[in-house]
Amino acid sequence: MQASLPLTAHRSLRERWFPNGEWVLAVALAIEIAIFAATAKNFFTAGNFFEVMRLSVELGLLALALTPVIVTGGIDLSVGSMMGLAAVSFGAAWRDWHWPIPGAALFALLLGAAGGALNALLITRLNIPPLIVTLGSFSMFRGIAEGITHGAVNYSNFPPNFLYLGQGYWFGIVPVQFPIFLLALAGYAILLHRSIVGRALYAIGFTAAGARYAGIPVARRIGLMYFLAGVVSAVAAIVYVAHIGQAKSDAGTGYELAAITAVVLGGTSVFGGRGTIWGTIFGLFSISVLQNGLHLAALPSELTGVLTGTLLVVTISIDRLHGRAQQKATQPKAAILEETETMKNSQLAVLCGAILAGSLIVAATNVWLVHSLDRTAGGTGGGSAATGGHRAVIAMMPKAKGDPYFVSCRAGAEEAARELNVELIWDGPTGLDPAKQNEVVEGWITRQVDAIAVSVENQAGISTVLRKAREHGIKVLTWDADAAPDARDYFINQATPQGIGFTLTDEASRLLKGKGEFAIITGALSAANQNLWIGFIKQRVAEKHPGLKLLTVRPSDDDRDKAFTETQTVLKVYPDVKLIMSIAAPAVPGAAEAVQQANRRDVDVIGLSLPNLCKKYIHDGVVQEIVLWNTKNLGYLTVNTAAQLAQGKLQKGLTSFAAGRLGKIEVRGSEVILGAPMIFDKANVDQFDF
């Protein structure tokens, strides 16, 4: 049991303000800030301070709402999903039902309240543990959001005075959404620390049965917190929509775990009974400062996860070990049970400390390694062409790091960067959170890179931040997928969605000889690109190939194993299916393996994927062909164009330019054309290595 319920009157200042070891975190945060201020460019500025604030508002709101929930000993996993549901219902009310913005916002809030009430009802009236209830509503809320929008509907083009809420500044520097966060912060601080309800929450978390005997209406107090969590999630959703400029069913993906991390990092005990709002704020900012600092120092985003995990374990271990030492000092004759356990395991605690120290050293050496590699790469490049004093910095972003498709683009990008002696920063989202791309670009603007090249995940969402980059004098390119034309200087066009959709459909028709049934295995149901392609595939089937029939669209979530299982089911449910069209890179090998294992020689597999992933299946005759472009050349051309643009070598209105080893490249308007999509089959697949 935690012995820190502050009942005694005389406490030291530290105990009074940081009863749960938040000081450990405050120290960690200070160290973080010191390190980044020394190493990361433009980190320690007022502008960046407010940027960090702005990017933490949505997550911060959820973390605030979760603090009292966790103080009562509960948990709410559904807050991120509720954000998705509230966002799409807000968008639907505004665009489809033509409600005014305040009406739509009210509707979203009511929905959040209803969702929170559902959780509260199941938890307090039916006595089902919160983890289970919110695990169910976690699936259900997101599922409803996907169901009503088919994952694809993207509400955007909101009026500017609404977008001001998420993108504007007061006095040119203070983000508009910041006061909302302060208001919620004040509300929750008063509720938790200065009200009778707050005291009741601690009592409930400490022991629910005891609280009942003390005359506290336990169920009502607990229920209120889940209800509020639902409402606050809806508020976060509205801020999020105004910030990103779009409402889609994937809003807030993964936010629940990030928010819980912030709360727990801040010293709130998951067993309930202890924790403070201040701790949560410290936790929140140690995570967002870490992310922001890594972007500004141009270190890979994956470090965020590794360092957050380490920070979490280390701060809580220090707090636990410190707390135990103190307990031993003040209560030499503690309960027998506690005493024996502590004695027996003290050596093991040391051991675990050693493990932690080890992991820290590993993390630190990795950081150092990355740094030194950067330096050596820069050193050799600088020697060969030491003409200009300033090396252009080009920041390039894929849709998702770790996707094999983008990994192969990166190889070409690095080749071009070496050739032209420019510094290449390659970073992007590691998860499915659509707001991440904006966050990374914001970091690059603060870092003042020379050119930014983005493979756009959400057109409506990213265009605003790209315009902001252009206002700051940064050259902006898009590659792979385009933003709004006025938000960038050039688009490196490897193939239009229309071209991809039409080519795939024409190839399918050719293989099926104009007649037959086919099924599509897509990426995630809400993936913007894939949904665009599916639209063009349907259009082409209706216009040109009436003999083809699309049976079903199944998701693979970019998971090979899921694509495999889905294809197996499709083959059985639709025995007449003659062709599987997989339009996500990991889905083609998954579908091919399923067709091969089912021994269905009559079923063709085509799709969009990388030659290296499909070589084996193409040679086995399971996959007939895949459609793609030369991804290495795409990365090469992007960096080449960006470098020439940053060095002022490309004039407006030119129709072609020389791009290194690719020779003369055509420019149409503001689109740089890579060439037509290629078809890889048995004959040519071995010539490519990516």
Place this chain on the structure above:
Amino acid sequence: MLERWRREISVAIAILALMAVLAFVAPGFFSPENQSDLVLANMPVLIVALGMTLIILSGEIDISVGSQFAICSVAAGLFAKMGLPTPFAGLAACLTGAAMGAINGALVAWVRIPSIVVTLATMVALRDALRWATEGAWVQDLPPGFQWFGLSQTGSRVVTIAIAAALVITTAWALRHMAAGRAVYATGSDKNAALLAGINPARVVFWVFVITGALTGGAAFLNSVRFSQIPANAGINLEMKVIAAVVVGGASITGGRGTIAGTTLGVILLGDIGPALTFLGVSAYWERAIQGAIILAAVAIDALRGRAGRYAGKLAAHGA
């Protein structure tokens, strides 16, 4: 007897209801090929769920199994490419999992950080570390003896299913009849009482995490041999699937209550819903909503049937 298996019976009824609908609307669901495909597809979830049952029984939780699964998959492939014979590559994958489980277990048992915090940290850290190390590259060009253990497709299916069945039966038996199994229940019911009864709860907690790690490694290996290449992002959301299955199968999230039979039924119910909805012609866009509703309905009906177990009391017990 009936009361004792109340929760398992609830789940079994839900499965039977689903089957009855399928029997009328889509009898193709029951074809032998579909059944064997379903078993293989859910086998990783089932094996990891065995370990998760132990962890939840002992009053803890592990949300890092998905990340462990991904690392073990890649590790199995790399060991095989280093020239290790396939069974030893599997063993090495198990050891890799056990090592990660040991880190979780040590932090939970002896540093006494709550398990959800420890595994939240390792989940994020391990997944991002793997992403960093592989940069998304798949393990390819596996030795020829790796896929299907070098056996025929049917032969390897039999081997895999036999291993999974043996694991289920062993775990169920050990949990009921071995002293170590009873110690897991005792630890989850009341740590102090367990200590007084001569059990070392910290050691129990440490070992259930190690066992879960090893089982996760085994599941990752058995899953990898079904394919000819290994992706670097395996096991995404595996932890949610596994925890949902264990909890729907009747294990109490506060520890001390639950059975392997219930977990198995939970895996069957949740694993069958997805394909069953496809067979019933439900659009993919509504599947997730329906799955969530079924989980909520299952636990709500169960709670309505037995309102005797007061949550408030259990919560207090958990805090102690």
